[in-house]
Amino acid sequence: KTLQEIKKLQRDDNVEYASPNFIRKAMLTPNDEFFNFQWHYPAMNLPQAWDITTGSPESGEVIVAVIDTGVVLNHPELDDKLVPGFDFISDIRNALDGDGIDNNPDDPGDSTILGQSSWHGTHVSGTIAAESNNGIGVAGVSFGAKIMPLRVLGVRGGSSFDIIQALRFAAGLSNDSGIVPEQSADIINLSLGGPGSSQFEAALYQELFDLGIIIVAAAGNENTGSLSFPASYPGVFSVAALDAANERASYS
Numbered sequence: 001k002t003l004q005e006i007k008k009l010q011r012d013d014n015v016e017y018a019s020p021n022f023i024r025k026a027m028l029t030p031n032d033e034f035f036n037f038q039w040h041y042p043a044m045n046l047p048q049a050w051d052i053t054t055g056s057p058e059s060g061e062v063i064v065a066v067i068d069t070g071v072v073l074n075h076p077e078l079d080d081k082l083v084p085g086f087d088f089i090s091d092i093r094n095a096l097d098g099d100g101i102d103n104n105p106d107d108p109g110d111s112t113i114l115g116q117s118s119w120h121g122t123h124v125s126g127t128i129a130a131e132s133n134n135g136i137g138v139a140g141v142s143f144g145a146k147i148m149p150l151r152v153l154g155v156r157g158g159s160s161f162d163i164i165q166a167l168r169f170a171a172g173l174s175n176d177s178g179i180v181p182e183q184s185a186d187i188i189n190l191s192l193g194g195p196g197s198s199q200f201e202a203a204l205y206q207e208l209f210d211l212g213i214i215i216v217a218a219a220g221n222e223n224t225g226s227l228s229f230p231a232s233y234p235g236v237f238s239v240a241a242l243d244a245a246n247e248r249a250s251y252s
Contacts, residue, residue, distance in 0.1 A: 028054070030132050030139040038138060039244050046141065054132075056144030063146050064128050065170035065185035067163060068121030068192065070107035070151030075122055077130040077137045078147065085149035086169055086177050088162045094154035101165075101176060105149040112155060121149060124191050148185050153192060163190070163230075164204060171208050190217040193228040202233050209235030221251045 002020065009018035028050040029035070041047070055062060063083055070087060071078060085105035089095040097108045109117030125147045130140035150166040152158040168175040172184035188208070208215055219240040220228035231238035241249040 031135050032130075032132060032137055032139045033135065034138045040242075041139070041141075043242065043246060044141075050143075054144060055129075055142030061146050061183070062142065062144065062187070063148050063181075063183055063185045064142075064187045064189055065148040065150055065166070066121055066125050066128065066189050066191075067150045067152055067166045067170070068124055068189075069110050069118065069153045070105040070121050071125050071147065071149035072119060072122045073106045073149075075126075077126055077140075078122065081125075081129050081131060081140075081145070081147050083146045083148050083183070084181065085147075085151070086166070086179075087151040088166045088169070088176070089151055089154045089158070090162055090165075090176075091154070091156070091159070094156045094158075096155055103177070103179075105151040107151065110153060110155055120153065120191065121151070124189060125149065128189065145187075148181065157194075158192060160198070160201060163192075164201065167204060167208065171211060171213055185213060187214045187216065190215070190230055193218050193220055193231050195226065195228065197227070197229045197233065201230065205230060205233040205235050219252065223251050 006018045006020060009015045028047055071082065073079065073082065084103070087097070087102050087105045090100050092098070092100055096110070096112070107119060107121055110120070111117045126138060126140060128140055129142050129145040129147050130138050132139040132143045148170060150170060152162045152166050165175045165177070167188065169177055169180065170185040170188050172180045205215060214237070215235065216237045216239055217231035219231045219238045230236055241252040243249045
């Protein structure tokens with residue numbers, strides 16, 4: 001009825017403007033101490049999205065499998081956000097933890113040089129689901145999501161074989177660990193990639209897509225238009241990068 005009255009007023013030559021009296025509300029702003037440095041969140045319209053949902057479903061949990069270097073398990077921004085994961089690095093020389101595959105996805109580092117490790121999986125996991133609105137550190141995209149840490153990247157990177165085993169674990173399919181998680185992942189994040197593709201890999205990504213799992217992978221950090229995999233497989237969201245000026249990042 002209000003909108004109908006406004007339309008009538010708009011047709012009146014004596015009325016310059018007629019518009020609804022909108023109700024505005026403060027957008028959710030986390031109190032994490034370094035949130036102001038997370039310029040990419042407003043670029044994603046996250047404060048507006050958080051007014052709708054912070055990622056906590058009415059029942060159950062949203063689980064994001066992070067296939068990466070593992071996670072620093074005792075990190076204060078992640079220690080309460082983890083579900084059991086696995087270490088799928090099969091080459092002991094690559095693992096840096098002294099053994100092959102096991103149920104400990106803790107990240108011992110990915111460099112033999114002190115201070116040179118990337119702690120990449122911890123960074124990625126924090127972006128996805130760091131403990132938010134807790135007055136410390138940073139905010140995560142999803143306040144409610146849980147992280148399933150799956151370790152595949154070591155000092156020499158990660159092999160397709162190890163990554164495939166992690167993918168199968170995340171999806172609740174048979175894998176070399178001999179176990180499957182109580183709840184499979186809803187989303188799989190792969191901030192990794194490189195050249196080369198295979199029909200075998202493509203078939204697995206299609207299988208996961210058909211299961212309804214959202215798969216996200218990095219388009220590449222080489223400043224090239226060459227295809228990178230797994231990002232370029234059908235059924236995978238390929239994600240490039242912007243800078244603070246909302247332009248394509250120089251490396252992307």
